[in-house]
Amino acid sequence: MPCQWLPGLRAQGGGHAAAASSATLALARQTLGDGPTGWAVETAVWMTQQVIEQVPAYGGGRTPFETLRRSVESSVLAALSGLFLDARPSPELVPVEAVEGNADLVHRGVPLDLVLRGVRIGHACLHQRLMDAIDAEPEPVRVTESHRVSELLFSYADVHASRMAEEYIAERNRWQASTEAARYRIVDDIVAGRRIDQKTAQRTLGYELARHHLAFVVVADELDTPSEMLRRFAGEVARAMDGQGVLTVQAGPSDVWAWTGRLSGSAHEAGVEVPVGLRLAVGPVAYGVAGFRRSHVGAREAQGFLGETRLCRYADIRVRSLLASSEERARWFAEEMLGRLAGGDARRAELRETLRVYLAAGRSPQRAGEMLHVSRNTVGYRIKRAEELLGHPLPDDLLELRLALEIVRTSRRAD
Structure with a gap:
């Protein structure tokens, strides 16, 4: 019978309290005995320390350590039971504690590649300890058992990694769906002007509301653009705007709503390079829960004026947005004010x-020339020609004329 050496395993230290469930421990003692079960508990402590040392993302305090130890300990007990019974690897051998520990890693945001690295490190550590135990046996046992244990253990490692990857992806999808849905509901309440519990909202969003906000919308040209690409660009925009953190919510298959915190109410005009395939609409900076909504509404207004442009700021279209309730009337107003100057050719533009x-x-003329990078004489000539197309000299009250110019400018952009 193989594995006659295994019942002789004993803990070498002062002993550790078990972390696995009572049901798991009872089954292990029934199958292996007290000695190998104590060895597994002790070995799991060392393995947990090795995993965290080599993959620090697993750690972070007592609770993450104990959660990982519970997962490792149950996996060691399952592996020993499989070796003792000479059982072939199967997904059912992966204990429920390991799956639960996997879910904790998902919730803490530990990437899958690091999770699988931890699994590989753990199995390598267990293999090392088992080989040390087998090396103390007579030569015939060493020869046969070294090969058998290595083959089975690495098969267990493959099955364990595959099961953990499947469970990780499934849990990540469930977790993202539930948290994303909860975050979207809160954002929808704020945007709709409904009352919210600010502390609960902040906890769910993971985002501070009692500060200045800069909202923006990232839009993809193609519906099948991966959402991660939109979120990644949102993070880049937040950093370019000197923002503090970023909150993103998937608003549709091709657009993401985003907010970043600001230390003050001043806008940051850093250049943002919008990549091909994406568009960006930016709202105004505003404070508190009301400002969270106000900045977002401004960003959505700017989104409506993106047209063929890749970047539009609310500050560029705020006057036009006030008149957007009746597109037709706004166009009539601009045509009445500008006359022949309202034409669509490049020269009149x-x-x-x-x-x-x-x-x-x-x-x-001097300041205008500097802003347009032309001479003051060129400015003077163009103004004279503009007055001819208007059909009259510039009026003393410029409000309606400036509004008309703004309407045509932003309308052309939208078109």
Whole structure:
């Protein structure tokens, strides 16, 4: 009968309290006896320390250590039972404590590649300890058992890794679906102006609400663009804007809503390079729960003006957005104010932009020329030509004219 040496395993230290469930321990003692069960508990402590030392993401305090130890201990007991009974590897041999520990790693955000690395390290450690025990046996036992134990143990390792990967992916999908749904409900309540419990909302979102916010929307051109690509770019935008953290919510198959915290109410105008295939709409900076909503509404307004552009800030279209309740009336208003200057050709667009900048510069040809990178004489010529198309000199009250210029400018962009 193989594995006659295994019942002789004994713990060498002062002993450790078991971490596995009472049912797991009872079954192990029934199958293996007290000696091998104590050896497994002691070995699992050392293996847990080795895994955390080599993969620090597994650690982080007493609770993560004990959770991992419970998983490792139950796996060692299952492996010893399989070796003793000469059982062939199967997914059912992976104990429930290991699966539960796997779920904890998902919830803590430990990546799958690190989880599987920990599994490999654990099995290598167990193999080392078992080979040490077999080396103390007579030569005929060493020869036969070294080969048998190595073959079975590494088969267990393959089955264990496969089961853990399957369970990890399934749990990650469940976890993301549940947390994403809860986060979306809270965001939807805030955006809709419904009352929320701020502390509960912050805990669920993992995002501080009592501060300044900058909201933005990342939109993909293609519906099958991976959501991770959108979220990754949202993180890049937050960093470029000097934001503190980032909250993202999947709002649809091709767009992500995002918020980042700000130390003050001032906007950060850092350049953001929007990659091909994505578009970015940015809201204004605003404070608190109301500001969270206000900035998002502004970003959504800007999203409606993206058109062929890859980047649109609310600050660029806020005047136009006030008039967007009636697109047709806004267009009529602009046409009435601008006359022949409202045409769609490139030359009249250039004249309108020069006039818009000239008026924003306080009617200073010098400042307008600097802003447009042309001479003041060129500005003067264009303004004269614009007045001819308007059919009259520039009025003293410029409000309606400037509104009309803004409507046409942003309408052309949207078109």
